[in-house]
Amino acid sequence: MTQIRDWRHVPIDDNREPLVTPAHERIVCQPAYARQGIEGALQHIYVREETADRLYTAASLLPEGYRLLIWDGFRPDHVQRGLYEAFEASILSKNPELTGPALREKVTTYVSYPSEDLSAPAPHATGGAVDLTILDENGRELPMGTAFDDFSELARTDAFHDKPGDVQESRKLLLAVMEAAGFSNYIEEWWHFDYGNQWWALRTGQEAAVYGKAAVPEEVQ
Template structure:
């Protein structure tokens, strides 16, 4: 079994949002281009979440690093991308849905407490160019592993399960893990090792969430600045408009 997953502190979001962004204007590419090396299943689109897109868009360097992670895996194991760049409206939907569920369960908690609990699993929706939501940058990816039959490996909790068991190192802390728990630990370590060795950082509250290039990545990797700010896939209409504008300059 590979090395233990370290227990990291949750991000200090106020500090994370102050890290400067030196946007490098890297384009977004669809993860599905890597068919055969990566698997792509846009989970929120498949679930019918309003305004979710039918593709997993990622920054070009993120795409290349995902390929590196995928190629490091044992034979028969495939890296699956579940979500990456997402529109602001989808981020707002996810945040509101979890916030409302928590509020119904704990109606006596203050707004600040509800926000803190929600942000454990869903970042605050933001298009602020100085402090965007991580997934809005194209630098965040939600990933898991598939077996040789195309089925997801057992990670102990489901993708997007908002429980303490979803914390990346949760099973590492069991004093006497049984065979099933040891299997989960092995699967999480395999994913963590592949992703971190490819240059990604992990959000400690989510075993599936990894970052590269954005403020969250800069925070956990100890860098002074990020290189990805908010972005969006370029539409055909926008590209044509730019080309027409250039011709008439």
């Protein structure tokens, strides 16, 4: 196989799995963007069927009483576009000198461009990307060092690798159960994991992604 360095060049052989809402006693779904009042954000979490099954596997690997808390899964184009534009505006307010490719690179480190190109859909548009954390036996989020969508250097999965303590252990646990279930992590965001899409295929050495752009759920049609 030819070495591919850009995820956009990974071929897609979509297996057309449907989107489903994860339903498991050790999984809690709390759609973050709907709760924040983001216009058009989905009221439910959706992921591809096999992705849901692998989330169940990951949850079963947690210590007794612990659960996964899912903030986001499938994301429609209009929501992706709104998040991109909002973050772009935030970056520009702090760095007005940024323009063109430099600005886009800064923004897309954390928020994918809302691509309409079916050969390179944004990860969340595939139903194979998920943002999540872990709840302890008392329903409290484990300490991860940053909040969800904290777009800073501390959000990097390895940001606490040389700082022993609760945050390091919490991140190691999340990474361990998700990778054991077949997911890959996006290194810039400790909360973001992929299965089946182009990001996952590139990181795990697959010849092709099995998820392209997913069909939009009925609630937004």
